[in-house]
Amino acid sequence: MISRRNFLKVLPVSALLLSGCAAQSAPANTDKLVFSHSYPLDYAAQFTADCYEGGYTLLSLPDSDQKFLVVPEDAAEVDALPDGVTVLRQPVQNIYLVSTSVMDLFIHLDALDTITLSGTKAEGWYLDDAKTAMEAGRIAYAGKYSAPDYEQILAANCSLAIENTMIFHTPEVKEQLERFGIPALVERSSYESGPLARMEWIKFWGILLGKEELAEQLFAAQAERIAVLADQAPTGKTCAFFSITANDLANVRKGGDYVSQMIELAGGDYVFSDLTDSGNSLSTMNLPLEDFYAGAKDADVLLYNSTIEGVVSTIDELVAKCPLLAEFKAVQNGDVWCTTQSFFQQSMELADFVVDLHRVLTEDAPADLQFLTHVT
Known part of the structure; x- marks a missing residue:
């Protein structure tokens, strides 16, 4: 088994150098990813983010053994990854969003257009932007977490299902999504013990969506407001x-x-x-x-x-x-x-x-x- 320390230093892949215009040719390969640094987190304990040269970031949810390698749009292809690592190439689009607590973070990141499908009906949303998007048909209801409409999800060319831990009550649904080639990311913000830790998950989604700077600004503004009261x-x-x-x-x-x-x-x-x-x-x-x-x-x-x-x-x-x-x-x-x-x-x-x-x-x-x- 590869230890986390060794995994962070060198992530093995197969290799060719990237050449030419990305619009004219598919991304090439590289023989290894070189660890750069761990993404700084002040409060969140339910995920880590490890950054590699070339813009690759490994998002890990330690207690659930979930690992997602976020790959920039024009970066080299990655092969021969350790077992359990799922590749998510940017831009991540046509998302099936089941975890309701994530929607507000996407709205703040101005990323509502990346969500195509919802596990909540329009009347179940108390967020105006989400409700309006569903009523306008920009986001469609695709079934709740335990009974998704697989045909609809596949037809929408869904690239990611974002679930909460309720999915563990129906593990066969997660397995079926993955058999169809749709990664299922089970977010764990509800397991964070404090409000700042829960809000810091906006950095997780900022990394996934390529909006790290905006995520950091949004979080800093909220943390500052709480800090004033804490004193x-x-x-x-x-x-x-x-x-x-x-x-x-x-x-x-x-x-x-x-x-x-x-x-x-x-x-x-x-x-x-x-x-x-x-x-x-x-x-x-x-x-x-x-x-x-x-x-x-x-x-x-x-x-x-x-x-x-x-x-x-x-x-x-x-x-x-x-x-x-x-x-x-x-x-x-x-x-x-x-x-x-x-x-x-x-x-x-x-x-x-x-x-x-x-x-x-x-x-x-x-x-x-x-x-x-x-x-x-």
Whole structure:
């Protein structure tokens, strides 16, 4: 087996020198790729990027053993790669996008035109650009992750399927796509523990799309906004982030999750910061209402997650979901807020959520918030 250290130094391929105009002849070969440097990442831990002379970049997702060699459009062909390395030649186009959290990053990178197919219907998008593109026919629905329309995907000359980890529940779909010659990239941004780490995935897509400089600028702007708040003193206020499920359970984020970290960055204390569950890798868990009551009844602020069970606009709607909530301190004090349904799709605006929440914690009646609405 080739170690990662040796793999980075010399990546074996077969060889001819590139000559002539790329438009007039196919790219030639080279006998080796020479490692240049590791792409610098400040927060993300779920991918690495290793750069080689000539513009080649190896994107690796360590915990899943996925490796993708991004090859510039006119660069030499690459043969005899180690097992498990998939070549993606730029420009990467006609993408089948299943992972909804990736769409916002493509929109920010001005790369919506690289997506031809979606695993989400138009009505499932809370991003205006994505919804408009689907309604205009520029992006077509090609089936959800577990039941893609293979015929449609092949007819669209799809070069890449971008999946999330849900695909591991139906591994036969990934295998079928790959049998058809369509690489399936399972992105792992949801496994990042912090908001900055999740947003830094824009660099991953920037490398894939040849937009590294723009990706770095976008990320730096978001990181700077959060850094300003990180230097401020805690407010001393406690927060609960939750929704009430149809079977009368409270769905909450685990301690250490990126949402709980955003609450901390905004100056709050997450009431379930000590909550862990070693039974799975999910970032949420369901609590019996009695346990939720014990942990959150004295929270200063309640944040209702509308992305699971829908928006609540009034206290009466909220209490109808769970009568126990009428006894909560935040309900009695009128300090209940509801997230917008776009919250989890707007992956590149996490800094705005932190800013919104900081205003909720520090202002008497904050208005014109992007992600939070007052439940009255």
